[in-house]
Amino acid sequence: MFYHFGRYLLLIRLSFKRPENFKVYWDEVMREMVSIGIGSLGIISIISVFIGAVATIQTAFQLVSDFIPKSIVGGITRDSTILEFSPTISALVLAGRVGSSIASEIGTMRVTEQIDALEIMGVNAPGYLIAPKVISGLTMIPLLNIISIGLGLIGGYIACAASGDVSTADYIRGLTDGFNPLIIQVTIVKSIFFGFIITSICAYQGFYTSGGALEVGQSATKGVVYSCIMILFADLIISRVML
Amino acid sequence: MIEIKDIYKTFGENEVLKGISAEFKPGKNNLIIGGSGSGKTTLLKCIVGLHEPTKGQVFFDGENFTDMNFEQRVPVRKHIGMLFQNSALFDSMTVEQNIIFPLNLFTDMSKSEKLDRANFCLKRVNLEGKNKLFPAELSGGMKKRVGIARAISMEPKYLFVDEPNSGLDPQTSLVIDDLINEITQEYNTTTIIVTHDMNSVMGIGDHIIFLYQGKKWWEGSNKEIAHTENKELNDFVFASKFTQAAREKL
Numbered sequence: 001m002f003y004h005f006g007r008y009l010l011l012i013r014l015s016f017k018r019p020e021n022f023k024v025y026w027d028e029v030m031r032e033m034v035s036i037g038i039g040s041l042g043i044i045s046i047i048s049v050f051i052g053a054v055a056t057i058q059t060a061f062q063l064v065s066d067f068i069p070k071s072i073v074g075g076i077t078r079d080s081t082i083l084e085f086s087p088t089i090s091a092l093v094l095a096g097r098v099g100s101s102i103a104s105e106i107g108t109m110r111v112t113e114q115i116d117a118l119e120i121m122g123v124n125a126p127g128y129l130i131a132p133k134v135i136s137g138l139t140m141i142p143l144l145n146i147i148s149i150g151l152g153l154i155g156g157y158i159a160c161a162a163s164g165d166v167s168t169a170d171y172i173r174g175l176t177d178g179f180n181p182l183i184i185q186v187t188i189v190k191s192i193f194f195g196f197i198i199t200s201i202c203a204y205q206g207f208y209t210s211g212g213a214l215e216v217g218q219s220a221t222k223g224v225v226y227s228c229i230m231i232l233f234a235d236l237i238i239s240r241v242m243l
Numbered sequence: 244m245i246e247i248k249d250i251y252k253t254f255g256e257n258e259v260l261k262g263i264s265a266e267f268k269p270g271k272n273n274l275i276i277g278g279s280g281s282g283k284t285t286l287l288k289c290i291v292g293l294h295e296p297t298k299g300q301v302f303f304d305g306e307n308f309t310d311m312n313f314e315q316r317v318p319v320r321k322h323i324g325m326l327f328q329n330s331a332l333f334d335s336m337t338v339e340q341n342i343i344f345p346l347n348l349f350t351d352m353s354k355s356e357k358l359d360r361a362n363f364c365l366k367r368v369n370l371e372g373k374n375k376l377f378p379a380e381l382s383g384g385m386k387k388r389v390g391i392a393r394a395i396s397m398e399p400k401y402l403f404v405d406e407p408n409s410g411l412d413p414q415t416s417l418v419i420d421d422l423i424n425e426i427t428q429e430y431n432t433t434t435i436i437v438t439h440d441m442n443s444v445m446g447i448g449d450h451i452i453f454l455y456q457g458k459k460w461w462e463g464s465n466k467e468i469a470h471t472e473n474k475e476l477n478d479f480v481f482a483s484k485f486t487q488a489a490r491e492k493l
Contacts (some may be wrong), residue, residue: 020348021347021349122319122321
């Protein structure tokens with residue numbers, strides 16, 4: 001375990017060495033941003049609306065007491081969506097979609113000697129392959145998280161309107177009452193960490209693939225599994241430290 | 244010129260290369276031949292720096308390449324072109340982008356100059372007009388030719404070729420061999436080719452090293468190979484009845 005952790009840190013350090021040509025690297029960052037950001041927008045939108053709707057319905061189901069105002073459903077949905085559902089569940093889904101793609105792309109490049117070709121040319125392969133992906137993860141995953149929060153809250157509104165358990169007016173009042181801006185800071189910090197974890201761990205798994213197609217698949221699986229575990233661990237630490 | 248001195252390479256307990264020394268001169272096709280597992284690809288990877296030798300040194304025109312770090316190697320690497328066994332073209336790039344890639348990173352050429360260079364390299368390997376195709380749309384022989392075009396885009400002083408004929412039909416193999424030979428003469432490159440293809444050995448083998456059990460077992464030219472008494476080399480080169488019959492007529 002310490003061997004892998006040490007090798008992971010060395011790879012990340014190598015990835016952020018001065019690039020040979022900024023323009024080529026910048027183009028690569030843009031390409032990765034489109035791949036991670038735009039490419040993940042569809043799945044993130046769908047799961048966010050459903051998560052928001054389900055969170056609202058389940059909260060309303062549990063709060064049946066006449067002593068509790070209905071608007072509290074909006075408040076609970078807001079806080080749970082912003083603090084946990086959007087950053088964490090989005091990150092777990094992105095670990096599957098983006099992480100496996102990164103690990104298998106880099107792994108395939110390794111087993112088909114494309115990484116050797118880069119090194120022969122004198123290109124810092126970790127810098128060219130990994131840094132743009134990590135930078136894109138650090139920027140696009142927080143943006144996706146913000147979109148996910150917005151769509152989650154809209155999903156809650158739709159659930160209220162469709163089920164009638166809580167009136168939409170109560171729901172909106174609940175969203176705006178007692179808002180603490182700290183939760184926005186927490187969710188952004190979480191998604192930045194999750195972005196780094198997904199891209200760097202999966203890139204590490206892909207970069208050190210050896211063998212053939214079977215091993216590329218195994219690297220992708222390992223990348224996703226380790227990313228998910230580290231996301232949940234980081235979630236716990238950040239929540240404990242910031243809240 | 245490339246010189247290797249007393250190269251050893253060990254993977255765990257397995258000693259793959261056992262003290263290999265040789266000189267590879269410019270303008271010649273230097274072939275490394277040997278059976279599967281004899282260490283020829285490992286030797287090539289040690290020379291280009293993809294593997295670090297356990298012991299021994301590699302010199303590029305007198306400069307000790309083995310003792311250099313990554314940054315120090317970059318100026319030498321700019322003079323290296325390599326054709327890989329599976330071509331190793333970048334899947335996400337078109338043929339043209341593959342050829343331009345090293346020019347983008349290491350030269351100040353304008354866009355039109357780079358395109359001109361890409362077109363020149365493609366013409367050189369008889370693939371004019373294939374600029375916008377992706378590697379997945381090419382045949383095995385075409386991939387090899389694009390690999391050669393990419394390798395020569397920076398006008399290399401050293402050309403390394405790993406199994407250029409693997410997976411190709413005999414006719415296409417001859418085309419690739421001729422192309423490598425022409426480029427070697429044209430650019431006066433120091434060319435090192437790893438192969439076990441006997442057509443290449445007899446056709447373009449100016450200088451041949453035969454590896455056996457991780458050691459340099461024999462060294463000579465394609466003219467000498469037909470008359471050698473070295474048993475292991477004869478068993479390897481003239482393994483089939485066809486090659487044995489051909490040898491008798493030489």
